[in-house]
Amino acid sequence: MLSLNNISLSFGGEPLLQEVNALINPGDRIGLVGPNGAGKSTLLKIIAGEVVPNEGTIKKSQAATIGYLPQDGVDPDPNRTVYEEVESAFADIRKLEKKVQETQQKISNMDTGSSEYKKTMEQLGKYQSKLEQSGAYTLQSDIEKVLMGLGFSTDDFKRMTTEFSGGWLMRIALAKLLLQRPMYLLLDEPTNHLDIDSLRWIEQFLQNYEGAVILVSHDKAFLNKITNRTLALDHGKLLDYAGNYDYYREKHAERMEHRRKAYENQQKQIKEIQDFIDKFRYNASKAAQVQSRIKQLEKMDKIELDEREEEITFEFPPPERSGAIVMKLENVRKQYGDNVVFEDLSYTIDRQDKIAVVGPNGAGKSTLIRIMAGIEEATNGKREPGHNVTTSYFAQHQADELDLEKTVFEIMREADPHAKETRLRTILGCFLFQGDDVFKKVSVLSGGEKSRLALARMLLRPANFLIFDEPTNHLDMQSKRILQQALEQYEGTFMIVSHDRDFLDPIVDKVLEVRPQTTNTFLGNVSYYLEKVEEREKEDDDNRDTPSNGQNNGLSRKEERRIAAQKRQEKYNQLKPLKKKIAPLEEEIEQLESRKNEIEEEMAEPDFYDDEEQVKEISMEYEKLKAELVEIYAEWEELAMEISEIEEEFASK
Known part of the structure; x- marks a missing residue:
């Protein structure tokens, strides 16, 4: 869990946030709302660690990760392509992959019977397990899926980041953040630079997101679809509502009505007290009562109505009538x-x-x-x-x-x-x-x-x-x-x-x-x-799933091309992680086979068996190589079978 404890912040002596408290659970979907200038973006920056409050603390577990998307100001590397920029967020995975390769290389030169070999094999197993948990094997397809969901075409992947406008750079930053899947995802106006297609995609993504999401957005429909809790900043205080934006508006209206009534009652009370003071201010026999009421007014916690709640309306001037x-x-x-x-x-x-x-x-x-x-x-x-x-x-x-x-x-x-x-x-x-x-x-x-x-x-x-x-x-x-x-x-x-x-x-x-x-x-x-x-999309899916028997089922050529492209993309997405796994196996097989051939050539030399120590050492290496090759070939055949089955499946569609 992540907790905000008595967070206070002032700018130029004016309080912006006053003793803000909140508890954020890992699965929360929170809309952070309030009028412009209320401090929503500032509060997100405090949670992200980019702004330090005057008072209060943010507490979270050591394992908790926080990802923050600002409204603007993202600055990608101008020397990278779109794909390279997004992939740069996973430098730790690439380092881990390198460790696995180095460890595998190290093992290939070790005595299988040594304690060091056993220890190194255990270390390799840990690296591989960690690599699998990190999502490394599906990273490329995940990156492509998210970039395409946010509106990038496959041709855009290879373009330099400098070729894109500010709105598209924000999408690149958003893609990096979504792929990193932090435990607490903070998004400040993420929909400003999206079109309606990518907006629908990100709604679905966030609805299925495993971590907590905190949104600042002025898109009411977006908030209603995503959130199940609303935190509202009101005069520096943070109010908690157990529902989406529509629920908040209903409860907020009720609260404003209660405040208005309380304000009216208090104003009536103030008037009565002030009338008494004005009437008996110079009456010596009432002096103590007058002083008591003056102190009562001074100590009274005045209720104020928010001027922003007042209804402002605007009308266009009647336009001249145009032609039909x-x-x-x-x-x-x-x-x-x-x-x-x-x-x-x-x-x-x-x-x-x-x-x-x-x-x-x-x-x-x-x-x-x-x-x-x-x-x-x-x-x-x-x-x-x-x-x-x-x-x-x-x-x-x-x-x-x-x-x-x-x-x-x-x-x-x-x-x-x-x-x-x-x-x-x-x-x-x-x-x-x-x-x-x-x-x-x-x-x-x-x-x-x-x-x-x-x-x-x-x-x-x-x-x-x-x-x-x-x-x-x-x-x-x-x-x-x-x-x-x-x-x-x-x-x-x-x-x-x-x-x-x-x-x-x-x-x-x-x-x-x-x-x-x-x-x-x-x-x-x-x-x-x-x-x-x-x-239309459902109909397209149904048509795609129905065998054509050589006919186009009434689809236009454009629809046929689109469906064929979707099939190619699906096939690519399924084959990519398998091919990524099989590539290093083939490289390792090639190295082992090469070394095996070298040993066999040595063993074929007439004087090879003259040196007993050499015979023993090389024979052990030879047997180890053969055992490793049997194991790796078995793994390769399993992956090759999966690839073959997928290719056959798509060929029959």
């Missing part, structure tokens, strides 16, 4: 060098369509909406906006285009010079800029704060076609709810690239799936789309 067709793409081709993203793509967006754009990263989602927004031109084909269509576009990179010398408020004022100050402040408040935060210069804002400001600025501009690229990545739960509610009431048309199902489900009525060289449209929300994807 908002946007039409005809026979669009888009390529970068030799990479063709789209070929002969045609798509029409109608007025009041509410579209979620989903699909694996790299398939062209962002490229498609940039073409829609007119930010990027198609290589060939036609983009035709509808009548009276005004477009407003948001993407994360816009944060880098903000004027660093202007304040947050000046950025907003510049976007809409005629807006009232109260409206500007309300919108900024929706995106976590409150009080004096609005007077901060852009130059001092974090990357997340700049993204929120760019989104707030975009929402000021009246438009009837809104296009968003991952708008929720840096929003907390409350900010997402505000944006979600505003989009629910919005009368125009919008497209959103996002993997956040809980955010998208209530506001979209159409899903555009973008995959390499193809698009598909589903009339429904994201949950409906995921149901259809699961049905």
Whole structure:
């Protein structure tokens, strides 16, 4: 178990964490929640040992291992490929493999009857047992499985880490962490850089994870699927809820209602006491009672309501009515060098369509909406906006285009010079800029704060076609709810690239799936789309398991190729650990056979038997070699039989 004991931390004299206590069990699935700035990331860093608290301790067993994924700032080796970078997390396994090889080499030159031989054989057995327990024999297939689950293709394995963006570097770091399987896995916003396919994969991985998982995430659906316990940071204190995020919200609402009632009762009591003090302050006969009540007020533990609990709402200005067709793409081709993203793509967006754009990263989602927004031109084909269509576009990179010398408020004022100050402040408040935060210069804002400001600025501009690229990545739960509610009431048309199902489900009525060289449209929300994807995958599995008897069972050539690729991958995954085991055996057999031949040549010499001591020594070595070869050949034949059976099994499919 891992325990947090009276953890306290202050920054600049302001308390962030106050006497935090928690007990984390090996199988716990914990969601760590709270508003931005509550200290969630800091608490994870304390548990990981990266930040030292002012007071308190973290206690864990000596055998406990902790793995931590930060929100950003990972720094892989630029001289490694993706596969090499992930494999570098297992340097201890590679050292152990080397020890096994060295010990085997040492044994081959030892007297089988010596005590040293027996001792070394025992040591080799321990090394081999440890190596087997470490997962060394399946390491390569495990690495490939996790990388592919996180969205990397097999071609990506050999590419240098420097070829990938920050989001993909985070996936590499996540892959290393998941493969190491620490006893306590700490993940800070792991879904920010995932697409919907890899998000589904990691959900399944974490549901089957053997250790404890502690998640910080603003993805409500993700938290609900993974967690069974919630730790909530509230004014520096840590509150424990025995359920997932929905359970926490229900119990938290009840707690807030109790606090509100207690606050109202206390305010009533304070007023009565203050009224008595004001009435009899100058009455000598009541002086003692007045002083008693003054002390009562001073000692009273005041209940405060969290201003963050207040409901903030935001509404888009009513957009001008557009034509029935908002946007039409005809026979669009888009390529970068030799990479063709789209070929002969045609798509029409109608007025009041509410579209979620989903699909694996790299398939062209962002490229498609940039073409829609007119930010990027198609290589060939036609983009035709509808009548009276005004477009407003948001993407994360816009944060880098903000004027660093202007304040947050000046950025907003510049976007809409005629807006009232109260409206500007309300919108900024929706995106976590409150009080004096609005007077901060852009130059001092974090990357997340700049993204929120760019989104707030975009929402000021009246438009009837809104296009968003991952708008929720840096929003907390409350900010997402505000944006979600505003989009629910919005009368125009919008497209959103996002993997956040809980955010998208209530506001979209159409899903555009973008995959390499193809698009598909589903009339429904994201949950409906995921149901259809699961049905499609199940149907594919059923078709794969059904013998074709030389026929394609109505499958398209594309589906046949995909199923064939899956078969090849399955065959590869099953054969790889066996081939990895058989390779060193074949190498050892070759060495032993070579030495055996040398001895036989020596024994064939006429003067060989003149030296009795030499005859005895070489004869013992010869018998030992033959015995070892019998043993190794038996092991080799067993593995060769397994390989043959697997190859026959796949050949018959």
